[in-house]
Amino acid sequence: MSKVGLIIAREYSSRVKKKSFILMTILGPILMVGFIFGALYLGQQDEEKIKILVHDDTFAITQFINYEKENPNQLTVYDTSGKKNYDDAILDFKKSENYDLLVYLPENIIKTKNSTGIIQYKKPPTAKSLTYITNVINKAIEKSTLQFYNIPKEDYDKLKSNVQFRTIDIKTAEENNNMAKSAIGLLFGVIIYLFIFMYGVQVMKAVIEEKSNRIIEVLVSAVKPFELMMGKIIGIMLVGLTQFTIWVALCSLSITILSVVAFPDMMEAANQAEMMQSNIGNEVTMDNEFADIVFRQINWPLMIGLFLFYFVGGYLLYGSLMAAIGSAVDSETDTQQFMIPLSAPLAFAYIIAINIIGNPHGSTAFWCSEIPFTSPVVMLVRVAIGGEGMVWQVLLSMFLLIITFITTTWIASKIYRVGILMYGKKASYKELLKWIRFKD
Amino acid sequence: MENPLIFEAKEIVKNYSNHVALNKVSIRIPKNSIFGLLGPNGAGKTSLIRIINQITAPDSGELLLDGEKLSRKHIKDIGYLPEERGLYKKMKVGEQSLYLAQLKGMNKKEANSKLRSWFEKFEIEGWWNNTIEDLSKGMAQKIQFITTVVHEPKLLILDEPFSGFDPINTNLVKNEILNLKKKGTTIILSTHNMNSVEEICDNIALIDKSNKILEGSVNKIKEEYSEKIWEITYKGNAVSFANSIWGGWELLKQEQGINNTIKTKIKLSPKLNLNDFIKGIIDNVEIIELNKVNPTMNDIFIKAVNKSNELEPKLDE
Known part of the structure; x- marks a missing residue:
């Protein structure tokens, strides 16, 4: 050598x-x-189960919530509408261990666009579950609004636009990310x-x-x-x-x-x-x-x-x-x-x-x-x-x-x-x- | 000169940016001898050694090894133990000895068997798988010595080889050096230890302030520097001893010896020889012992260096 x-x-x-x-x-x-995989795995596991108590002053929304849940196990809904007033619902929420969140939907929520509902918590909800609940409820509100104004769902779907763009390389025809x-x-x-x-x-x-x-x-x-x-x-x-x-x-x-x-x-x-x-x-x-x-x-x-x-x-x-x-x-x-x-x-x-x-x-x-x-x-x-x-x-x-x-x-x-x-x-x-x- | 030369340096000059390290230094080293390279710290010894090892190149001058112009192929013919030495602390003793031997041009098999026999000779076979960290300083020095000589160089350069050894191991190394000489190796010994120079060197060169100021065989140099100094032990009266001869000599030392004897050291002038001195005292005292006092290498070293220092200002005038 x-x-x-x-x-x-x-x-x-x-x-x-x-x-x-x-x-x-x-x-x-x-x-x-x-x-890397740990992070992915934890991300997948993050579907926590949420139990919400809904006080719906419109009496019209809650019925649709159950239809809009993507994963039935993830969200359990307890409806107090009509049974109690909001203050009693608050007392119930405070006393009971059964519910994670109390969702209040005020009466004008259907008629007024961009109105605000209230979610009360004992332990702050994660951003992910909050987004999920907001989505589900928004869709339910959408449905009940359609019903309120008597607009057929098919007509509404025609009106609604949901356009997204994908960027594609013209030579390779591959998506760019x-x-x-x-x-x-x-x-x-x-x-x-x-x-x-x-x-x-x-x-x-x-x-x-x-x-x-x-x-x-x-x-x-x-x-x-x-x-x-x-x-x-x-x-x-x-x-x-x-x-x-x-x-x-x-x-x-x-x-x-x-x-x-x-x-x-x-x-x-x-x-x-x-x-x-x-x-x-x-x-x-x-x-x-x-x-x-x-x-x-x-x-x-x-x-x-x-x-x-x-x-x-x-x-x-x-x-x-x-x-x-x-x-x-x-x-x-x-x-x-x-x-x-x-x-x-x-x-x-x-x-x-x-x-x-x-x-x-x-x-x-x-x-x-x-x-x-x-x-x-x-x-x-x-x-x-x-x-x-x-x-x-x-x-x-x-x-x-x-x-x-x-x-x-x-x-x-x-x-x-x-x-x-x-x-x-x-x-x-x-x-x-x-x-x-x-x-x- | 007695033997043919194994190494010769002719008019070596080495300049560093702000000083001259070697000023036309020439040395001649006969085959199969031990050559003492002496000089005070900073005289230029290390520069010369590095040039012989081809670590640095001289600015001018010629170097011959065994009659050939010194080149890279001679690396395997030279063994070098530097003054500041060390080994890889975390590497196993056997492994690094093999590595160093191979760098010197041995093949692995040959290096292995040679090293094993050296380890046996020094009774350190058990250290093969230890790391240097585990060994004491003296132990590490032994390994270092072995790695320096294992490739059986024609010319062995040892810079302060005895430093770090206890008297027993110093003796072991000294004997090994003499053994190597017996087998035909030539050794350059750079040292401050003048006793070892006297004991084992055949020739020396003394370098001071970048110049060679003395070179020759140890015996010849001693003769050159010898003065007529004698140690005489006698029985008798000190006054009559002193009065035996008037002039031509000097009493350097006088002390009481055992059994009523008196020990003296005298220096005779060039005009007075020992016979005449003895004739003068022999009737007055009983001579018990008579010894010639030779100059030690230490004396010669100091004298030569002082002389060259005295010369220096004169040159400036």
Whole structure:
């Protein structure tokens, strides 16, 4: 094995054997998938059963409420209309454990549009159940109003308009859903940001370790500083790629298993989404949209491929500079002044990535996805959202990234070869510039 | 000179941005010898060692190893134990010894068997699966020594090899160094420990303020620096001893010895030789013991450095 190969192998195997790596690699995707599905699951479970006591002064609405309930178990209605006056109903509500809410429908509620009913509670209702009750009652009021004015339901339905728009890409004939796509893009953005930063810092720490435990002098008597630095950077990069690969594998596996076992509906939704392609007239519900995006609209191989490229590129850019920082200091506590100019653009890229979602093809989005210090994070979000003329932009940004990481690696190696043998001297930026110009 | 040269540095110059580290330094190291590289702190020893190890390159000058121009392929022929040393704290002893040996160009199988036999020799086979963290400083030093010599280099550079060892282990390492020499290795020993220089070095070079100020075999240098100083123990009257000979000598020290003897240290002037001195005193006192006092390397070191410091202002004038 070549010497660089030996160094790569050591850096790689000493890291993947660590308990923390194994734990993160296995727990990471489980936590991520568990979190997403947990949220979905809890969302489904949220159909609480509500018992309401209705005091209906119009005597006309309550009878329709029961017809309008979508799910009969969810809502139980107790009607006090005609039996008691409102004050007695209030007393009943206060005394009894049977009711969750007291709904008061005043007499003028049918004749006056936009009048206000009153819901009294002991425990505040959730927004979801309040929306549900309001819907049901509004529909009941609608029905009783039709009856009051003696308007046939069919006539009313003819009058009523309920138009919604779907936006469809004329070339691909696919529905566009920027928000959901950007959410996926942002997820990639977050992961690439974390990966570049995490593994970049690992390079820095590894360099500081070798310098501070003084093994460095023995090492550079056997290999060139450049070989040592590259071996370290590549070894740690392979650790990152390993982790990502396992994450992708575990995520797809657990999504598949969970979809089949715990969420058969969702798979159906995916199939429906497929059918929908040829049958545009069907109504699409919220759940279907999510499944549609996850299973159809995101080009996973492309996203994963780009992730790998931009991770490698961004990591080499930042990792090489962090290696240079590690070589210039004696201990981790001295890294502060050099770390800020490196962590700032990365954090900035992340903020930009969130902000361009509204305008993914504006000039901010364009430039930040081309400038190599921000492009790995920003470009992933833009590609996930998709759009016209992205191909040349992606290629250009890749090209710029490659040029830049070659340059930073070259600069870093110049600083590194001097820095690793300098002790007890606090390096300034001026000093680093001087090191770059040193001859061997 | 006695043996052919294993290493030669010719007129090595190394400048750093604000100072000269080495000013036309030349050294010649004969094969199969132990070469002491001496000098005060900051004299330029480490710079020279780093150049020999090809960690840095000289600005000018020539380096030859075994007659060939020094290049990367000679890395496997050189072993280096730096003064500031360390190992990976969390890596297992065996694993990192193998790693370092492979970096020096050994293949894994060969490195493994050689390391095992060294571990046996130092009676530390049980440490193979420990991490350095688990070991004491002295234990770690042993591992470090082994990793330096395991690839059987032609030229071994040891920078303060005895620091951190207790007397027992110092002796163990010293014997190992002599063993290696017996097997044909040439050793550069950079140290402040002048006793060990006297004990084991064949040749030395003394570097001070970027310049080589002294080079040669230990015996020759000692001769050069030797003065006519003798230790004489006698029985008899101190006054008659002092009055035996007038002039030409100096009493450096006088003290009461055991059994009514008197111990003295005298320095003879160039004009007076020992025979004439003895003739003078022999009738007055009974000589019990007579010893030549040779200069220690420590004396020579201090003298040479002081001399070069005295020369310096004169050069400025």
